[in-house]
Amino acid sequence: xxxxxxxxxxxxxxxxxxxxxxxxxxxxxxxxxxxxxxxxxxxxxxxxxxxxxxxxxxxxxxxxxxxxxxxxxxxxxxxxxxxxxxxxxxxxxxxxxxxxxxxxxxxxxxxxxxxxxxxxxxxxxxxxxxxxxxxxxxxxxxxxxxxxxxxxxxxx
Amino acid sequence: xxxxxxxxxxxxxxxxxxxxxxxxxxxxxxxxxxxxxxxxxxxxxxxxxxxxxxxxxxxxxxxxxxxxxxxxxxxxxxxxxxxxxxxxxxxxxxxxxxxxxxxxxxxxxxxxxxxxxxxxxxxxxxxxxxxxxxxxxxxxxxxxxxxxxxxxxxxxxxxxxxxxxxxxxxxxxxxxxxxxxxxxxxxxxxxxxxxxxxxxxxxxxxxxxxxxxxxxxxxxxxxxxxxxxxxxxxxxxxxxxxxxxxxxxxxxxxxxxxxxxxxxxxxxxxxxxxxxxxxxxxxxxxxxxxxxxxxxxxxxxxxxxxxxxxxxxxxxxxxxxxxxxxxxxxxxxxxxxxxxxxxxxxxxxxxxxxxxxxxxxxxxxxxxxxxxxxxxxxxxxxxxxxxxxxxxxxxxxxxxxxxxxxxxxxxxxxxxxxxxxxxxxxxxxxxxxxxxxxxxxxxxxxxxxxxxxxxxxxxxxxxxxxxxxxxxxxxxxxxxxxxxxxxxxxxxxxxxxxxxxxxxxxxxxxxxxxxxxxxxxxxxxxxxxxxxxxxxxxxxxxxxxxxxxxxxxxxxxxxxxxxxxxxxxxxxxxxxxxxxxxxxxxxxxxxx
Numbered sequence: 001x002x003x004x005x006x007x008x009x010x011x012x013x014x015x016x017x018x019x020x021x022x023x024x025x026x027x028x029x030x031x032x033x034x035x036x037x038x039x040x041x042x043x044x045x046x047x048x049x050x051x052x053x054x055x056x057x058x059x060x061x062x063x064x065x066x067x068x069x070x071x072x073x074x075x076x077x078x079x080x081x082x083x084x085x086x087x088x089x090x091x092x093x094x095x096x097x098x099x100x101x102x103x104x105x106x107x108x109x110x111x112x113x114x115x116x117x118x119x120x121x122x123x124x125x126x127x128x129x130x131x132x133x134x135x136x137x138x139x140x141x142x143x144x145x146x147x148x149x150x151x152x153x154x155x156x
Numbered sequence: 157x158x159x160x161x162x163x164x165x166x167x168x169x170x171x172x173x174x175x176x177x178x179x180x181x182x183x184x185x186x187x188x189x190x191x192x193x194x195x196x197x198x199x200x201x202x203x204x205x206x207x208x209x210x211x212x213x214x215x216x217x218x219x220x221x222x223x224x225x226x227x228x229x230x231x232x233x234x235x236x237x238x239x240x241x242x243x244x245x246x247x248x249x250x251x252x253x254x255x256x257x258x259x260x261x262x263x264x265x266x267x268x269x270x271x272x273x274x275x276x277x278x279x280x281x282x283x284x285x286x287x288x289x290x291x292x293x294x295x296x297x298x299x300x301x302x303x304x305x306x307x308x309x310x311x312x313x314x315x316x317x318x319x320x321x322x323x324x325x326x327x328x329x330x331x332x333x334x335x336x337x338x339x340x341x342x343x344x345x346x347x348x349x350x351x352x353x354x355x356x357x358x359x360x361x362x363x364x365x366x367x368x369x370x371x372x373x374x375x376x377x378x379x380x381x382x383x384x385x386x387x388x389x390x391x392x393x394x395x396x397x398x399x400x401x402x403x404x405x406x407x408x409x410x411x412x413x414x415x416x417x418x419x420x421x422x423x424x425x426x427x428x429x430x431x432x433x434x435x436x437x438x439x440x441x442x443x444x445x446x447x448x449x450x451x452x453x454x455x456x457x458x459x460x461x462x463x464x465x466x467x468x469x470x471x472x473x474x475x476x477x478x479x480x481x482x483x484x485x486x487x488x489x490x491x492x493x494x495x496x497x498x499x500x501x502x503x504x505x506x507x508x509x510x511x512x513x514x515x516x517x518x519x520x521x522x523x524x525x526x527x528x529x530x531x532x533x534x535x536x537x538x539x540x541x542x543x544x545x546x547x548x549x550x551x552x553x554x555x556x557x558x559x560x561x562x563x564x565x566x567x568x569x570x571x572x573x574x575x576x577x578x579x580x581x582x583x584x585x586x587x588x589x590x591x592x593x594x595x596x597x598x599x600x601x602x603x604x605x606x607x608x609x610x611x612x613x614x615x616x617x618x619x620x621x622x623x624x625x626x627x628x629x630x631x632x633x634x635x636x637x638x639x640x641x642x643x644x645x646x647x648x649x650x651x652x653x654x655x656x657x658x659x660x661x662x663x664x665x666x667x668x669x670x671x672x673x674x675x676x677x678x679x680x681x682x683x684x685x686x687x688x689x690x691x692x693x694x695x696x697x698x699x700x701x702x703x704x705x706x707x708x709x710x711x712x713x714x715x716x717x718x719x720x721x722x723x724x725x726x727x728x729x730x731x732x733x734x735x736x737x738x739x740x741x742x743x744x745x746x747x748x
Binding site: 113123126130156 | 718
């Protein structure tokens with residue numbers, strides 16, 4: 001991605017994530033398929049959509065950390081599975097077209113069209129760029145769930 | 157000496173003339189040989205033509221034989237059906253006649269009763285016969301006979317009997333009794349294995365035939381069934397898959413003709429084309445279903461007629477025993493319809509086989525009446541109701557369809573050039589060049605032009621006349637002549653060297669001239685080819701922009717389509733043409 005190196009906000013909490021990722025992996029592990037998958041495809045709440053959108057709104061590090069913690073908790077309690085991150089349209093303007101939020105490391109990266117996105121996020125990119133989805137959830141197994149603006153989830 | 161010379165010369169002349177004649181003869185022979193070759197070529201072409209014709213003929217003969225065979229089979233099957241189930245037909249006809257007789261009151265009770273009893277004896281095992289007895293005894297007010305007959309009919313076919321009486325009582329205006337029979341009917345149904353006549357029930361809901369109470373009952377039952385069936389993920393997925401196939405079938409044809417250069421240049425064209433035709437399906441889906449939901453249903457003149465049509469169909473419907481024969485008949489008819497093509501016929505029958513299966517689960521009935529109403533005899537009104545009832549599967553299928561083609565958009569569209577050009581006796585092969593359209597067009601054009609120049613220049617240079625190499629030998633000889641003769645006579649040496657050198661120089665100059673011309677031609681033609689390539693690249697970029705805007709326009713319809721599908725949920729009730737104006741006859745208060 002050499003030639004377009006965008007300004008990048010990297011938010012790395014010093015010790016914070018130690019506990020949080022542990023919890024999220026733990027909740028992702030017990031993949032009791034039927035019940036879990038039903039929950040997983042329930043409509044996302046309006047607050048959740050708003051929160052994910054606000055991640056792009058130029059918050060400071062602490063706020064981002066707090067917000068992603070809240071999001072993680074929401075997923076763990078309501079939907080039974082925590083995505084490793086989100087990909088959404090970037091509203092910063094050119095050259096950036098999309099960004100990702102990794103709930104694991106709480107990093108926000110913005111990407112230009114030519115920049116490759118790391119796996120497993122790459123599969124979500126073209127979906128996001130179509131502009132039809134509010135954001136796309138990316139799970140550890142590579143599952144990609146687009147979320148429409150009314151909060152409904154497109155099942156795989 | 158001169159004589160010998162003369163003699164020799166004459167001999168040489170004769171030999172020469174012989175050689176010339178021989179040459180002519182060889183020429184003639186070669187002409188003949190080529191004529192023979194041509195004739196052989198023609199023969200081969202004709203033979204191939206003959207073979208192709210023969211194969212066509214064989215295929216044609218096979219098809220004709222298939223058609224004839226199918227026609228014979230149709231005759232045989234119809235005979236067999238007449239033979240084995242002909243008496244069912246008589247019962248059906250009698251049933252229709254009896255119902256009409258009830259309506260008009262033209263026939264005496266005695267006759268009706270006689271006919272019923274006769275049919276009972278003639279058609280063992282058929283449910284309709286005791287049902288007719290029940291009807292006739294009801295008319296004759298013979299309660300005990302009526303009860304026994306009803307019990308017998310119910311024993312033979314609980315569901316059909318219940319439905320039959322429900323419809324007959326409704327026709328007679330006994331709504332409470334009709335709803336009671338309807339409840340019987342629904343109680344004996346297994347939502348996972350519904351008979352074919354269930355489509356008729358769906359039909360009566362959409363026609364609002366059973367009044368408010370009947371509608372309530374049906375709605376509750378259907379809701380319970382849906383819940384039971386939807387607990388099973390596989391059943392639901394199967395419905396979604398069918399809807400997905402429906403949407404997939406609406407994909408637009410390839411748009412390659414509109415993007416010729418992009419198609420020629422880009423290795424990603426196949427994906428782009430597939431994505432665009434999928435996106436264009438959005439409009440097709442929107443149009444089709446908007447039209448379907450907006451269409452005015454054409455109700456029969458009177459609602460009674462519409463519901464009685466259902467009764468007619470129920471009475472006229474063939475029995476499960478007849479099904480294998482019916483299926484065979486359908487296949488043979490399909491063979492005839494498809495001009496003898498058995499494979500096509502098999503496919504056609506398989507598609508519709510869902511409607512000939514003995515049982516269907518409720519969700520499948522609903523999906524089938526939404527997608528292929530003709531197959532189970534559902535009316536447009538029922539189709540609308542079913543589409544509305546299927547909205548959640550439709551929504552899921554549509555969402556996953558949109559997701560799939562969006563995810564299939566190639567993130568990086570590239571261009572690929574590798575051509576060969578003939579210049580004189582030489583060929584110039586341009587090594588492969590590829591670039592991505594994510595880079596600005598100017599950079600891309602410059603890169604392609606540089607690539608052309610970089611490879612064309614060495615090629616053109618290689619065509620140049622190698623003066624140094626070619627002039628080495630003549631130069632040496634001229635020098636040798638000069639050195640050899642100058643000790644004897646300096647002037648002569650110079651003249652000789654001048655002559656030798658001059659002739660050689662002339663020859664070399666001519667060759668160099670030719671090479672220069674070739675070089676010039678090569679330069680011009682490669683320059684043209686380069687300009688053409690760059691032009692194609694530019695045009696492909698423009699076409700890609702076109703493609704993007706067309707895709708965006710097609711894809712933007714998705715929101716409208718999604719909204720339309722969501723609106724189906726609320727359209728479920730309003731779409732029934734008889735909603736709110738169900739049959740209420742003055743005889744409502746009568747109870748059977």
